[in-house]
Amino acid sequence: MVHTDNDCPFCQRESLTDILAEDDDRIWLVNKYRTLEETYQTVVIEAAEHNGDITTYTREKNRAVFKFAMEAWKKTIDSGKYKSVLMYKNFGPYSGGSLRHPHMQIVGLNKIDAYRNIPQESFDGAFFYERYGLKINISDYPIAGFTEFNIIISNVSNTEYFADAVQVVAKYILNDFFNGKCTSYNLFFYRIDEKTVAKIIPRFIVSPYFIGYKIPQVTDHKHNSELGKDLSAKLLHEMGDNS
Template identity: 70%
Template sequence: MVNTNNACPFCQRETLAGILAEEEDRIWLENKYRTLDETYQTVIIEAAEHDGDISTYPRSKNRAIFNFALKAWKTIIDSGKYKSVLMYKNFGPYSGGSLRHPHMQIVGLNKIDAYANIRKQNFTGHMFYKDHGVKINISAYPIAGFTEFNIILLDAEKIEPFADIVQTVVNYILNDYFKGRCTSYNLFFYYINSQIVAKIVPRFVVSPYFMGYKIPQVNDSKRNTEIEKELATKLAHENSAQ
């Protein structure tokens, strides 16, 4: 992350402008630090605490953040003003983010179809968990490479278990996957086949195969099976009481 020694603009709440909605310590506002032309860029400030994250929030708080963010995303989509609308989150030094304070971004693209280079197969793979209206697979055809977790919401009424399962996967990535040496992830949201999909990508230095040739690398089946067993055990333990 950059600007770690500077005052955090998201902590200085009294100076925030362009606020679109507030709920407890969650704020949705227009992003005054635009990075793309022909866009409408907004930010979800997830919480007041500067060092918070999906991995550390109490379960009830994480659920509230997901409900708040997904509602804001849908509001922009339903406005019909944009060719496509993105929602994503960066966390950690390899994620492409510039601020540590926990936030998501919602971006309306005026002229670009963000799904044009995405294929349905990027969200397919061996399903190793299905419960509470949610299923998970590891992408057999990842967008960027190696391990991409696809969390598919089958029942639109099951936002809370969806939030819980995303939280469990993020915890697994930061604490168990790669023996705890992964410090960064991206969380992307999509509408695929009229269903919400969260794709969680552990982040390291980007592969030169992908950077130079757009060739994604994938784990072999043995390694994917190991990851599936580890995560399925964690999911069963942490979400059994729902």
């Protein structure tokens, strides 16, 4: 991560400009440093604390972050100005992020359909958790390879359990997945067939098979089944069982 605590622009809140919305210590603002042409790039600052994250917030704090971010994402989509609108989060040294302070990015693409190269089957897989209107699986055909967790919800207005599930899965990735050796993840959001999907991807150094030849390596069904059982037990413990 590039910035230290002393020069983090998101910690210097009094100097922030082009603010679109605020709620408690959450801020949605226009990104000063555009990295793509023909885009509208914004940032959701999740919290005031520099070292915060989905995995360290209280349940109530995380729910508030998700409500705020998803409302900003919806507002950008509903504006009708963009071909497609992305929302995503980077965390950790292998995630592609350049700033430690917790934030998500919402990007409106003027001319590009961001979904055109995303195969539908990357969201397919055996569901190992189905409660509170949520369905969670491990992708049988991951986009970049290895393991991708999909959290799918039909009623996007009910963000609380959605936020809870993402929090549990993200904690699992950092604390339990790969014997606790994973330090990074990406979180991507999608709107597909009136459903909202959060895809959480544990990040390591990218495989040369994928970089050089776009050949993804995929974990086998037996291993995915074991991961699903382990994670399902944690979800039931953290979120309860209303079945």
